[in-house]
Amino acid sequence: MARLQGIRIKNFRALADVAVGQVKYASGDTLPGMACFIGPNGSGKSSLMDVFGFISQCLSDGVEAACDHPARGGFDRLRTQGCAGPVEFELFFDAGDAERPIVYALAIDQVSGVPAVLRESLRQRRRGETRGKPYYFLKLEKGKGKVWAGAYDVSIDSKKAERVKLADATQLGIATLGNLDKHPRIVTVREYIEEWYLSYFVPDAARELQATGAQRWLDRRGSNVGNVLQYYQRQYPKQFGQILKDVARAIPGLKKIEPKPSEDNRLLIRFDEAGYKDPFYQQSMSDGTLKMLAYAVLLADPKPRPFIGIEEPENGLYVQLIEQLARRLVAHAEDKKTRTQVLVTTHSPYFVDALKPEQVWLIEKGPDGCARVTRTTEFQAVREMVDQGIPLGSLWYSRHFGGLASS
Numbered sequence: 001m002a003r004l005q006g007i008r009i010k011n012f013r014a015l016a017d018v019a020v021g022q023v024k025y026a027s028g029d030t031l032p033g034m035a036c037f038i039g040p041n042g043s044g045k046s047s048l049m050d051v052f053g054f055i056s057q058c059l060s061d062g063v064e065a066a067c068d069h070p071a072r073g074g075f076d077r078l079r080t081q082g083c084a085g086p087v088e089f090e091l092f093f094d095a096g097d098a099e100r101p102i103v104y105a106l107a108i109d110q111v112s113g114v115p116a117v118l119r120e121s122l123r124q125r126r127r128g129e130t131r132g133k134p135y136y137f138l139k140l141e142k143g144k145g146k147v148w149a150g151a152y153d154v155s156i157d158s159k160k161a162e163r164v165k166l167a168d169a170t171q172l173g174i175a176t177l178g179n180l181d182k183h184p185r186i187v188t189v190r191e192y193i194e195e196w197y198l199s200y201f202v203p204d205a206a207r208e209l210q211a212t213g214a215q216r217w218l219d220r221r222g223s224n225v226g227n228v229l230q231y232y233q234r235q236y237p238k239q240f241g242q243i244l245k246d247v248a249r250a251i252p253g254l255k256k257i258e259p260k261p262s263e264d265n266r267l268l269i270r271f272d273e274a275g276y277k278d279p280f281y282q283q284s285m286s287d288g289t290l291k292m293l294a295y296a297v298l299l300a301d302p303k304p305r306p307f308i309g310i311e312e313p314e315n316g317l318y319v320q321l322i323e324q325l326a327r328r329l330v331a332h333a334e335d336k337k338t339r340t341q342v343l344v345t346t347h348s349p350y351f352v353d354a355l356k357p358e359q360v361w362l363i364e365k366g367p368d369g370c371a372r373v374t375r376t377t378e379f380q381a382v383r384e385m386v387d388q389g390i391p392l393g394s395l396w397y398s399r400h401f402g403g404l405a406s407s
């Protein structure tokens, strides 16, 4: 499963020029399995998370639709105010060969008033090399350029290049070429981005009654959590048992959860609680219970996502549960079998208490209004205090770093 090693972002909202993880080819610290972003309101955490939502929507719906999404409000609002250049991303990821990461670069700008792909490229080191620069195997400018087919060919052999011209400059090249068998590496990149899961869980969405029927994937709002539960109940009894255990551990008194079709074939989720003869259904369950259920369903997936992004997972959770959830997410991210990467933003010191300085980045706005990102390992005093056993979240809360401490 592919793994993100680092990302560079330019001109995306408050992120005028930001790099996280390894952004120099195959050198430096890569992003760990769990990466958590903290910082004041308006510093750029949601913008960072939305970079992933934006790229994945560029892939599924095209660049124009992704810019015009109501939450983004068009290209002019998206580009960093006062900057004239394109919005740019560079993603470094290990697609199974750590010596030869793949670099996906994307630049988006307005062309004749419409947001379009200005440049798009993919690079990788040549086969058998553990040193040396990466060579292009896709290079497009305004929809025209070259692609090198197969699993190994690169731009050093220009005779092998095939010229391509895309019909629609608002669609990504990886969307089109990533469907062709002869471009297995581009297929890998497309599939990897398509498998990202960005959680926008809304408890009320989980309360909506869905038609009965098992569903494989949890949607981003969690509205089909009962259908996915039904799928596990039928196909993966072990995972189903694990989900119940996870939620019961978090919510005192909860004895049993079960998907139940109603007479009119809608899907109810039945909750049995200690002290009550009659069951409850999702409409009467608390926000936190539904949220824990959605996370348990997400983490039980026998075919885990390579990448999960969650904004402020602590919202609506009891304090004791926050650290427990953080530990559960870290365990998931560090599990060698799942190899899922988890990116989180949080305002909760309890969440951060469960993390190591290597897993936490502080985002703050500089005097120029642009976001600066600092890994908390860079605060030496913080590292020393964590080594002495003081939890990282409490250091943050007591202003040993960030806010007043750094100003």
Ligand SMILES: Nc1ncnc2c1ncn2[C@@H]1O[C@H](COP(=O)(O)OP(=O)(O)OP(=O)(O)O)[C@@H](O)[C@H]1O
Pocket: 012, 013, 014, 015, 039, 040, 041, 042, 043, 044, 045, 046, 047, 048, 076, 077, 078, 079, 080, 081
């Ligand atoms: N086009 C832009 N250019 C420069 N800065 C922008 C642009 N669009 C938004 N911003 C800034 O980014 C801020 C929003 O950032 P974001 O939503 O990522 O913050 P956050 O860290 O998630 O905050 P919170 O903790 O409140 O959720 C805005 O308050 C604004 O200052």
Ligand SMILES: [Mg+2]
Pocket: 045, 046, 047
């Ligand atoms: Mg935010």
